[in-house]
Amino acid sequence: MTELKNDRFLRALLRQPVDATPVWMMRQAGRYLPEYRATRSRAGSFMGLCTNPELACEVTLQPLERYQFDAAILFSDILTIPDAMGLGLYFEEGEGPKFKQPVRSAEEIEKLDVIDPSGKLSYVTDAVSLIRRELNGSVPLIGFSGSPWTLATYMVEGGSSRDFPRIKTLAFNQPELLHRLLDVLAESVTLYLNAQIAAGAQAVQIFDTWGGALSHNAYQQFSLAYMKKIVAGLVAESEGRPVPVILFTKGGGQWLELIAESGCHCLGLDWTTHIGEARARVGDKVALQGNMDPAVLRAEPGRIEQQVGEILAQFGPGNGHVFNLGHGITPDIPPDRVAAFVNAVHDQSVTYHRN
Amino acid sequence: MTELKNDRFLRALLRQPVDATPVWMMRQAGRYLPEYRATRSRAGSFMGLCTNPELACEVTLQPLERYQFDAAILFSDILTIPDAMGLGLYFEEGEGPKFKQPVRSAEEIEKLDVIDPSGKLSYVTDAVSLIRRELNGSVPLIGFSGSPWTLATYMVEGGSSRDFPRIKTLAFNQPELLHRLLDVLAESVTLYLNAQIAAGAQAVQIFDTWGGALSHNAYQQFSLAYMKKIVAGLVAESEGRPVPVILFTKGGGQWLELIAESGCHCLGLDWTTHIGEARARVGDKVALQGNMDPAVLRAEPGRIEQQVGEILAQFGPGNGHVFNLGHGITPDIPPDRVAAFVNAVHDQSVTYHRN
Numbered sequence: 001m002t003e004l005k006n007d008r009f010l011r012a013l014l015r016q017p018v019d020a021t022p023v024w025m026m027r028q029a030g031r032y033l034p035e036y037r038a039t040r041s042r043a044g045s046f047m048g049l050c051t052n053p054e055l056a057c058e059v060t061l062q063p064l065e066r067y068q069f070d071a072a073i074l075f076s077d078i079l080t081i082p083d084a085m086g087l088g089l090y091f092e093e094g095e096g097p098k099f100k101q102p103v104r105s106a107e108e109i110e111k112l113d114v115i116d117p118s119g120k121l122s123y124v125t126d127a128v129s130l131i132r133r134e135l136n137g138s139v140p141l142i143g144f145s146g147s148p149w150t151l152a153t154y155m156v157e158g159g160s161s162r163d164f165p166r167i168k169t170l171a172f173n174q175p176e177l178l179h180r181l182l183d184v185l186a187e188s189v190t191l192y193l194n195a196q197i198a199a200g201a202q203a204v205q206i207f208d209t210w211g212g213a214l215s216h217n218a219y220q221q222f223s224l225a226y227m228k229k230i231v232a233g234l235v236a237e238s239e240g241r242p243v244p245v246i247l248f249t250k251g252g253g254q255w256l257e258l259i260a261e262s263g264c265h266c267l268g269l270d271w272t273t274h275i276g277e278a279r280a281r282v283g284d285k286v287a288l289q290g291n292m293d294p295a296v297l298r299a300e301p302g303r304i305e306q307q308v309g310e311i312l313a314q315f316g317p318g319n320g321h322v323f324n325l326g327h328g329i330t331p332d333i334p335p336d337r338v339a340a341f342v343n344a345v346h347d348q349s350v351t352y353h354r355n
Numbered sequence: 356m357t358e359l360k361n362d363r364f365l366r367a368l369l370r371q372p373v374d375a376t377p378v379w380m381m382r383q384a385g386r387y388l389p390e391y392r393a394t395r396s397r398a399g400s401f402m403g404l405c406t407n408p409e410l411a412c413e414v415t416l417q418p419l420e421r422y423q424f425d426a427a428i429l430f431s432d433i434l435t436i437p438d439a440m441g442l443g444l445y446f447e448e449g450e451g452p453k454f455k456q457p458v459r460s461a462e463e464i465e466k467l468d469v470i471d472p473s474g475k476l477s478y479v480t481d482a483v484s485l486i487r488r489e490l491n492g493s494v495p496l497i498g499f500s501g502s503p504w505t506l507a508t509y510m511v512e513g514g515s516s517r518d519f520p521r522i523k524t525l526a527f528n529q530p531e532l533l534h535r536l537l538d539v540l541a542e543s544v545t546l547y548l549n550a551q552i553a554a555g556a557q558a559v560q561i562f563d564t565w566g567g568a569l570s571h572n573a574y575q576q577f578s579l580a581y582m583k584k585i586v587a588g589l590v591a592e593s594e595g596r597p598v599p600v601i602l603f604t605k606g607g608g609q610w611l612e613l614i615a616e617s618g619c620h621c622l623g624l625d626w627t628t629h630i631g632e633a634r635a636r637v638g639d640k641v642a643l644q645g646n647m648d649p650a651v652l653r654a655e656p657g658r659i660e661q662q663v664g665e666i667l668a669q670f671g672p673g674n675g676h677v678f679n680l681g682h683g684i685t686p687d688i689p690p691d692r693v694a695a696f697v698n699a700v701h702d703q704s705v706t707y708h709r710n
Contacts, residue, residue, distance in 0.1 A: 163649075163650065163685060165650065165653065165687065168648070168651075169650070172654035173653075217665065253608075253609045254608045272567060272571065274571040274609075293573070295518065296527055298527065300528055310572065330518060
């Protein structure tokens with residue numbers, strides 16, 4: 001096993017001292033990079049890219065060639081599990097993900113089985129192994145999955161949604177049926193993330209993109225409860241190190257205390273939360289990841305540096321901060337802005353880690 | 356002047372005792388009602404309906420014929436001010452509002468003037484006068500406007516947006532230009548709401564639909580600061596009664612303490628906030644309005660009653676609660692569900708107002 005040369009990211013997740021604040025970026029391997037668009041075009045389709053371990057590895061590593069990121073994240077999609085369940089994931093230009101066979105009726109939900117990741121999802125674990133080999137110990141690799149609630153929204157609605165009419169009707173009128181679906185998903189996600197860890201993922205993140213669409217009580221019942229189950233089912237150590245877990249509920253800023261009780265190591269924050277206030281609320285329990293508005297990357301480099309400085313100052317001195325955006329980078333960002341961002345985090349954060 | 360027969364709503368906004376929790380519903384005059392769709396079709400277009408005081412009055416009163424709402428709200432659109440500024444508001448089927456002439460450059464922003472509501476917006480004040488006459492003291496009438504930030508998002512983006520790329524670039528790169536736009540809007544909204552009050556509105560609500568898209572700091576600078584200016588500029592009393600002001604920032608649950616310092620009388624809450632926790636945070640300063648997830652209205656009546664009961668219990672006994680949805684009712688709701696909702700609020704709340 002190769003020794004890890006840069007372990008800032010893993011140390012920050014465990015709230016251990018670091019020399020500078022580690023930084024990575026959600027969707028760092030993505031459409032804002034011309035080299036990504038070239039590989040994507042060779043792959044033929046987005047799912048063609050996800051399901052080809054060599055190409056997935058190639059795009060995972062691209063941003064690390066350009067920028068001093070402190071972690072790599074597996075290139076994949078959050079919807080691989082429902083796709084493996086036979087729902088037929090596809091993408092329409094400019095419309096987001098869709099499913100050919102959404103599940104809505106009791107019959108459709110009851111016939112879903114827990115997914116064995118060594119079967120139809122072996123392209124994911126193959127990619128993880130390959131990426132680990134290619135990284136050669138430079139930075140750690142993050143594995144990930146969508147949360148059960150977030151997966152269920154796409155599976156029931158059939159795609160992206162603004163108001164979530166179908167799944168919310170299910171939640172209110174037939175909660176036991178939705179719980180059955182979420183149970184199957186939570187078990188599948190647990191197996192899936194453990195398989196990624198076994199293949200070499202050194203930390204994992206659960207993306208709860210749509211948890212913030214729920215009320216306070218419904219969030220706990222339909223989203224957080226299942227993320228807790230997953231966290232409890234993950235292997236605690238791999239390769240002699242703890243495997244930290246990051247939970248990211250977009251729009252979950254009001255529920256940080258609840259999420260911090262889940263057993264996870266780190267909370268992902270979107271940009272609506274003041275990271276200093278978040279630290280005061282939960283910072284003795286978990287690390288915090290975030291949280292610059294991705295739109296700041298549209299600004300001139302001087303403004304980006306200033307915004308990075310504000311967030312570092314809000315968090316303040318001490319351990320437990322992983323810098324990131326509050327959501328994924330958008331495709332229209334000029335690549336040089338990302339360099340300004342990453343360098344600003346490293347340069348300006350050193351002062352918060354002295355003594 | 357006709358005496359007000361039902362003043363529960365106004366009393367609750369001022370945190371005075373009431374016999375039952377008052378209830379109204381955002382978009383209560385709207386597409387879920389067949390009689391609304393009939394009038395809308397006679398008007399020819401949505402803006403045709405807004406700009407015709409007789410028809411606007413007709414649809415404002417329709418929900419009060421069916422349900423025991425404790426307030427009427429002027430039927431209008433949040434984007435009347437930019438339309439009056441010459442931006443050319445129009446609606447495309449299923450796409451939300453758009454502007455023919457968005458404002459983006461310094462030149463376009465600098466030539467905008469404060470709007471005198473007695474000119475191009477007299478159709479609004481005419482509608483207010485007419486509705487007051489027709490209400491005949493049955494329930495109070497709410498006037499409203501979009502917040503400066505929310506109006507600016509549509510004016511700069513040219514319509515609805517998910518990521519707000521143009522206005523956020525403006526906010527980060529040319530903040531002084533955006534402040535100039537927000538200043539003109541804040542002055543215009545102040546005049547507009549005061550004109551509605553002079554015409555007979557007995558309370559006003561500012562809809563900050565997109566404030567929740569901002570970071571903690573940017574929200575204060577670009578949205579809350581201008582709502583504060585408006586609140587400070589509104590007439591405090593009319594017809595010998597205070598005119599309460601409701602601020603509703605969708606997605607603003609993390610900033611309630613800040614909003615409660617604005618001088619407003621009531622905070623509108625979306626459904627992501629636990630109304631009991633909100634009361635503990637700010638309930639000695641302001642009343643609270645909300646906050647059932649509109650999707651609950653898709654559920655069977657028994658489930659609706661249960662959800663109403665949960666929110667009433669979260670708020671608990673005492674004064675200062677106006678029941679509402681956490682956002683507007685959607686067009687697909689069967690009208691009988693609304694009856695179940697309104698009656699549940701009145702029936703179940705009586706017990707919280709005994710002493």
